[in-house]
Amino acid sequence: MWSVKLVVQVKLLPSPEQATALAATLHACNAAANRVSARAYEHKVFSRARLQKLRYAELKAAGLSAQPALHVIRKTADAYTTLHALIGDGLLGPEGSKRRRKATSKPIAFRPDAAHPFDDRCLSWRYDARTVSIWTTAGRLQGICFTGKPSHLKTLAEHRKGETDLVLRDGTWFLYATCEIAEAEQYEPADWIGVDRGIENLATTSDGDNHQGQALKRYRRAQARRRAGLQAKKAAGSRSAARRLAKRKQRETRHATGENHKISKQIVADAQRTGRGIAVERLDGIRDRVRLKRHQRATLSSWPFHQLGSFLHYKARRAGVPFLEVDAHYTSQTCPSPWCGHVSRKNRPTRGQFSCVACGLAGLADDIAAVNVRQRARTAWAFVTMPDPDPKPSGRDRGDAPPARQPAAMGSATRRDHRASKLGRSRPRR
Structure with missing residues (x-):
């Protein structure tokens, strides 16, 4: 049975003390990931297994528990895997280009508040009480409330499977949970x-x-005009324009995603x-x-x-x-x-x-x-759905009636x- 993977976003509602502990945890994990990334770049070692052998003991000595230490190593290895895939596909330009040199001339760096993955050993859910328990560097936090859309909460309770990312965005905490939903049985299309x-x-x-619609056209033109004005101010050295550009980019991204969903x-x-x-x-x-x-x-x-x-x-x-x-x-x-x-x-x-x-x-x-x-x-x-030729002898030479041709299975995607x-x-x- 094939399944569809979805990511469900829920909003965390931590107390000030809990938020401080969560922030300290993100900072510690990302600082550890930066150290692992620097060593990986220095020694040209990028696989999970080799990085775990080289850096696991150091991460444990730095105060991380077993599973968080493994997640730091996997997170770093996956980042380099993505970088090498982009280079292999030519998405960072040809060899020697400015963009490619910039990406490969230094180790991958993680922001102090970058998202970090947690598995079921580090994070547990109580769907009826709408709370989570999560590992932090200050100990395990119990009873952190979460909320979300009713449809998202139902999907989360019925289909959550795999890792969950802890995300801090614009001062608000979120959990991005992976859900696997079984595909519906595919029908034969009439057209x-x-x-x-x-x-x-x-x-x-x-x-x-x-x-498309005229409203969407007007929206895109208006955003382009506002973006051009802010870019001119940013070029003149305005820091507030740079911050407003970043927020506008996020707003436009959310708008485009919503339109594509509709x-x-x-x-x-x-x-x-x-x-x-x-x-x-x-x-x-x-x-x-x-x-x-x-x-x-x-x-x-x-x-x-x-x-x-x-x-x-x-x-x-x-x-x-x-x-x-x-x-x-x-x-x-x-x-x-x-x-x-x-x-x-x-x-x-x-x-x-x-x-x-x-x-x-x-x-x-x-x-x-x-x-x-x-x-x-x-x-x-x-x-695609045409019958495959039968590779076996038809039996005509033996005087037998030829076997009926069976339609081929749909096969894999x-x-x-x-x-x-x-x-x-x-x-x-x-």
């Missing part, structure tokens, strides 16, 4: 909803729904109600491929398009809605007519309009792209994605 994600229109479906929730609900699946474009490397005008670059970088796809994916898995990613190439340049299918840049006379030069079909470019995504999902799903990724790349006609 597909194609979803085209874009810069001007965040999401356009093959049903003709456009998830959009993905509505699309998944429509698909579940009509018995259809959801198909989106695979946008890997989109920032490196697309050519944008200057005023569009900030929009591409400021809005989390990948987050929208992630929300669609996990919400679909929870609801049992089939989900596919298809090739994104030429979806807005391909004529969706089954009698045409012409592919050409000339089919896009403007950014927002589509007009096929071969058959004359016209419409909004985002709507056309969503229809093409839906068509590619139909093809990919038919290929990796197998489905691999099959689907081989499909649907349209190429321009010459």
Whole structure:
């Protein structure tokens, strides 16, 4: 049985004495992580096992208990694993670039109040009393109250599994708990909803729904103006402008996350109600491929398009809605007519309009792209669910009747994605 991992946030309500102990614990754990990070960087030792062998005794001598010491080591090793993965994927630039040199020229450092993980040995929950018991450097604290949304508290009580992060944000304490929820049984889709994600229109479906709206456009323009004003003041040396910029960034991030949640929730609900699946474009490397005008670059970088796809994916898995990613190439340049299918840049006379030069079909470019995504999902799903050839002899040489071909099992998600990724790349006609 597959499961979906969610992170549930609850707010802690510690007393002043408890808050002081929690802050001292974060400072001690992050200071220890900085020492481990410095030694790891110095000796080029980054694996959990080797770091534990080298630094565990020192952390114990510094006053940390066994499990917190192990969490400090794992936290440091995971940070270096993430850094090396970013370098390997080229996300920090080529070798010798300024950004990459900055990331690799010194040990990874942790803020004094950075989040720290706790497992069930260090943190226990009492859901009925809504309190937690947590290890600190001053001893174990009992009866710290917590609160949250009713739906979050229900999910927490029924599905919590794994580690919990202690987080201090803007003077408020939170616990981020990991929950594992079993996927709903996936049904056979009657059809597909194609979803085209874009810069001007965040999401356009093959049903003709456009998830953007003038209000959101106005919000993004207003935030850009305010951000530009604060950046100018920051460049002039204003510290208050720097603080306001940081708070504004957090506010914009929360707003974008909320909008993506609303959009993905509505699309998944429509698909579940009509018995259809959801198909989106695979946008890997989109920032490196697309050519944008200057005023569009900030929009591409400021809005989390990948987050929208992630929300669609996990919400679909929870609801049992089939989900596919298809090739994104030429979806807005391909004529969706089954009698045409012409592919050409000339089919896009403007950014927002589509007009096929071969058959004359016209419409909004985002709507056309969503229809093409839906068509590619139909093809990919038919290929994924087609019966596999029987590798055994049919028995005809022995005079036996050939065995009936059995439909192949759906297979793992990796197998489905691999099959689907081989499909649907349209190429321009010459």
